[in-house]
Amino acid sequence: AQSVTQLDSHVSVSEGTPVLLRCNYSSSYSPSLFWYVQHPNKGLQLLLKYTSAATLVKGINGFEAEFKKSETSFHLTKPSAHMSDAAEYFCVVSGPTGFQKLVFGTGTRLLVSP
Amino acid sequence: EPEVTQTPSHQVTQMGQEVILRCVPISNHLYFYWYRQILGQKVEFLVSFYNNEISEKSEIFDDQFSVERPDGSNFTLKIRSTKLEDSAMYFCASRGDTEFFHFGNGTRLTVT
Numbered sequence: 026a027q028s029v030t031q032l033d034s035h036v037s038v039s040e041g042t043p044v045l046l047r048c049n050y051s052s053s054y055s056p057s058l059f060w061y062v063q064h065p066n067k068g069l070q071l072l073l074k075y076t077s078a079a080t081l082v083k084g085i086n087g088f089e090a091e092f093k094k095s096e097t098s099f100h101l102t103k104p105s106a107h108m109s110d111a112a113e114y115f116c117v118v119s120g121p122t123g124f125q126k127l128v129f130g131t132g133t134r135l136l137v138s139p
Numbered sequence: 140e141p142e143v144t145q146t147p148s149h150q151v152t153q154m155g156q157e158v159i160l161r162c163v164p165i166s167n168h169l170y171f172y173w174y175r176q177i178l179g180q181k182v183e184f185l186v187s188f189y190n191n192e193i194s195e196k197s198e199i200f201d202d203q204f205s206v207e208r209p210d211g212s213n214f215t216l217k218i219r220s221t222k223l224e225d226s227a228m229y230f231c232a233s234r235g236d237t238e239f240f241h242f243g244n245g246t247r248l249t250v251t
Contacts, residue, residue: 057238068244069182069230076238115182119238126172126195127232127240129182 027052027118029099031130039138044088044103046133048116051097058099059117059127060090069115075099086110111137145231145243152221153251160216160246162231171214172232172240173206175199182230188214221250 032047050056060072073084080092090101099116116130144163152158164171173185186196188206205217214233218225228245 061242069242071239074238119240125238126184126187127174128184129174131181 027056027128029058029116029118029128029130031114031116031133033133034131035134035136037136037138038106040108041105044101044106044110044135046101046114046116046135048099048101048130049097050099050116050118052118057119057125058090058092059119060084060088060099060101061115061117061129063113063115063132065112072101072114106135106137108137108139111135143231143233143241143243145229145246147246148244149247149249151249151251154223155220158218158221158248160218160229160231160248162214162216162233162243163212164214164231164233165235165241166212168233168235168241170194170234171206171208172234173216174230174232174242175227176230176245177224177227185216185229218248221248223250226250 028051030049038044055077058075061069062072063069072088073082075082075092083089088103090099092099113132113134115132117127119125119127146161171188174182176182184197186200186206187194203219207215226249228247230245231243232240234240
């Protein structure tokens with residue numbers, strides 16, 4: 026069965042500094058990986074996805090993630106945090122094809138201070 | 140851009156009552172899902188639905204839960220006799236024949 030582990034429950038950064046949200050995955054087959062963001066009292070918005078094409082994936086709002094098979098990691102980064110980035114971020118794995126479901130990590134709350 | 144819509148946004152019910160959470164998936168999508176998120180916890184898979192039948196369900200999805208696609212547009216989740224521990228945010232999702240899941244904004248269910 027596939028799973029993801031988000032290594033930090035909370036990450037605090039200052040506005041304008043880099044963001045790193047860590048995720049490790051476990052899968053017996055080539056996974057599809059996603060990052061979703063959830064702002065307070067809002068739904069789940071897809072930030073970016075990896076589906077076995079380029080290992081460096083660019084998403085919305087300046088976020089990107091790099092798939093590293095050797096490290097089984099899919100960390101989310103952003104060069105410069107903005108106050109509006111404060112939210113809950115979920116690393117998600119899915120597969121195989123067919124009736125695939127999404128399996129969510131426990132989430133990382135990103136706090137951005139002025 | 141098409142959206143998944145969920146109603147109501149908030150639902151308060153008393154323990155033991157039946158509730159129906161409603162979702163309108165994106166019109167040409169084929170796969171439908173319900174997830175839930177208990178406050179402070181991770182998003183958990185409940186059930187997937189394809190071709191008018193359940194394709195997979197989790198251990199959470201017991202006999203108190205059911206899903207239905209009563210017409211060509213709605214996808215509902217029914218909880219027959221709610222318990223306090225059913226209080227959560229319930230998300231509906233749909234997808235076509237790609238990996239992209241489209242989520243609704245959720246229904247916050249509070250059982251008192």
